[in-house]
Amino acid sequence: MEIIIKQDYDKMSKEAADFIVNYINNKPETLLCIAGGETPAGILKYLVEASNNKKVDFSKCKFVSLDEWVGLGRETRGSCKETLYNQFFDLIPITEEQICFFDGLASDLEKECKRVDKFISDNGNIDLIVLGIGMNGHIGFNEPNVPLDTYCHVVGLDPVTKDVSVKYFDKALDVKQGISLGMKTINEADTILLIANDLRKADIVKKTVEGEKMPEVPSSLLKDFPKLYFFLDEAAASKLTK
Numbered sequence: 001m002e003i004i005i006k007q008d009y010d011k012m013s014k015e016a017a018d019f020i021v022n023y024i025n026n027k028p029e030t031l032l033c034i035a036g037g038e039t040p041a042g043i044l045k046y047l048v049e050a051s052n053n054k055k056v057d058f059s060k061c062k063f064v065s066l067d068e069w070v071g072l073g074r075e076t077r078g079s080c081k082e083t084l085y086n087q088f089f090d091l092i093p094i095t096e097e098q099i100c101f102f103d104g105l106a107s108d109l110e111k112e113c114k115r116v117d118k119f120i121s122d123n124g125n126i127d128l129i130v131l132g133i134g135m136n137g138h139i140g141f142n143e144p145n146v147p148l149d150t151y152c153h154v155v156g157l158d159p160v161t162k163d164v165s166v167k168y169f170d171k172a173l174d175v176k177q178g179i180s181l182g183m184k185t186i187n188e189a190d191t192i193l194l195i196a197n198d199l200r201k202a203d204i205v206k207k208t209v210e211g212e213k214m215p216e217v218p219s220s221l222l223k224d225f226p227k228l229y230f231f232l233d234e235a236a237a238s239k240l241t242k
């Protein structure tokens with residue numbers, strides 16, 4: 001694991017965005033996956049800027065979603081789809097055919113999982129995946145005590161995830177399940193970027209980096225992944241001792 005600590009959220013976001021831009025410049029056909037949530041917003045802003053300034057060309061890339069709240073679609077402000085489309089896909093010159101996004105409103109969720117699994121395998125696995133870390137160590141909706149042998153799957157949400165979910169939505173939503181790429185999907189990627197900022201993530205960052213590998217902390221299971229880059233701001237890194 002390579003740990004990259006930048007002074008603040010903006011500098012962390014810029015550094016991670018530069019990494020992604022370089023990656024795509026080296027491999028224009030990148031299959032890219034970027035998490036929804038708050039943490040990647042700065043990265044997405046810099047990726048859009050790089051695209052506008054012709055520093056990167058996404059026209060040969062493919063994009064797959066990491067996760068979605070079951071029962072929510074793009075109409076719901078704060079859904080993963082709404083976030084990624086509004087902050088990224090709609091702002092760069094790409095076509096809908098390049099994107100495969102979980103439909104949280106699908107009536108057959110198992111079929112939806114298979115559709116996304118197939119898109120990934122048809123495109124030769126994920127090249128670069130950008131993951132935030134939940135307060136409970138979840139990555140995507142791979143919640144504490146996640147099985148390791150899963151591809152796309154539907155999960156019951158952990159109580160911490162349900163509590164934290166209120167920050168995304170402008171009204172109370174009773175989210176109970178998520179649909180997510182699995183640990184196997186993530187482990188088959190070429191390169192993983194983990195990102196975390198803010199003091200509130202300092203404890204889970206410490207557990208991830210310095211704690212034992214354990215299914216109770218899904219992010220810790222990535223520790224020995226060969227190409228893992230952990231981008232942090234100083235606040236999120238402040239409890240690291242090594």
Ligand code: PGA
Binds near residue numbers: 035037039131139140
């Ligand atoms: P956040 O979410 O970026 O909104 O903090 C992280 C996560 O739950 O994966």
